[in-house]
Amino acid sequence: MLQYNDHIAIALSGGKDSLTLLHLLVKLEERFPRSDVTAISVDEGIDGYRDEALQLAKTACTTLGVKHLVVSYRELFGTTTDEIAQLSLGQTPCAYCGVLRRKAINKAAVLTGATKIATAHNLDDEVQTVLLNMLHGDPLRIARSGPVLTDPRGKFLPRIKPLCDIPEKEIVLYAYLTGLQFQTVECPHGHEALRNDIRSFLNQMEVKHPGTKFTLLRSAEKLRHQIGESILLSELRECKKCGDPTPHDLCEACIMLEAIVA
């Protein structure tokens, strides 16, 4: 995932996962003089929720001596998640927020001169996404959501998920033992309903059949290997509006932004 001279942009929300990742990568980076770490936080515009997380992220970066860049939906897209939630659109606000966040992090990472983007998805997130893709009838998406995603044409920054095989419970344990101050409040816009059901199902399975989550992660790896990331990526074109990778004429974010503005 990492090279000795990487400049890593960490997507830092202020939650336990991203703060744990920040701590681990800063520790690792100290041993490699030519490497660098920058934290990126996104202000989605969620009243009474995001401010606390941004403050926690800022404090952690100051303590660790890490550069911290904050970008907002308002400045990048001219809207906020709170405003999107007010509209009657086809999907939940979380669906829009997720796509816009990915785009915001990409833009910010390019600004910092990073060579890679690291996100703090853990084992639980990863296997939930695998099942979610299956239940959405989009199994090929599994190939595009692996622990390391690189663009063979070198046009887009590689994305890595260093915590992808660490169970959420162990991250919580690490965060408590290290004394990390992280946000515990849930987003007021809630979560995707289907993901919540999958989370409960997987947790029940893990209790009854320990190892279920790891097995599912390995199954996804095998599928990914068979499908071949590079084939899928080579089918990606450039969005006609913003230039981001997309299998269509316009990327998901630009399609969503058009719907929001309209």
Ligand SMILES: [Zn+2]
């Ligand atoms: Zn676009």
